[in-house]
Amino acid sequence: MDRKKFLVAPPETSVSEAARLMAKKNAGAVMVLEDKRLVGIFTERDAVIRVIAKGRDAQKTALAEVMTPDPRTVAPDETYGHALLIMFENGFRHAPVVENGLPIGIVSARNAMDPDLEEFVSEAHRRKYLKQHA
Structure with missing residues (x-):
């Protein structure tokens, strides 16, 4: 799996x-890190459902x-096929790529569709x- 460039922010960062960072970098997600460790992910969908729809102040x-x-x-x-399947089965569109507990990339459903769509369908x-048949 290719390592896609990714955005990071600490937990205290405002929505x-x-x-603004996501818009500037044309990214759909930000990985939330604390002491270089992944503690969460914030996505466009989170912004809509958990902030805008609830009338919260993004600042x-x-x-x-x-x-x-x-x-x-x-x-x-x-x-990518495996990543897509995990996203499909769990209802999300971004999955952090982590090695030895540290984030090294992110895969989105959009990025993964082209390379391994056939593998995803097969899996x-x-x-x-x-x-x-179990």
Whole structure:
């Protein structure tokens, strides 16, 4: 799996500041780090559902209040197809790539679709078959 450039911010960063960074870098997510360790992820979807829809003040709301804590991660040796399947099964679109407890990249559903779409479909069918015949 390729290591995609990723954005990071500490938990006390305001949603407004994180959103500006995401817009500037055209990114859909920010990994929230504390002492270089991944403690959460904040995505465009979090901004809409947990901030805007709830009428929260983006300048006064810290990422720690609205991030997804302890997000599901993938290892750098896992395929895009595997990452897509994890995202599909768990209902999210961004997965941090973590090695030895440290974030080294991020994969989004959009980035992963092109390289391994065929593998994803094959793996999804294989898992469905195994569940039906278990």
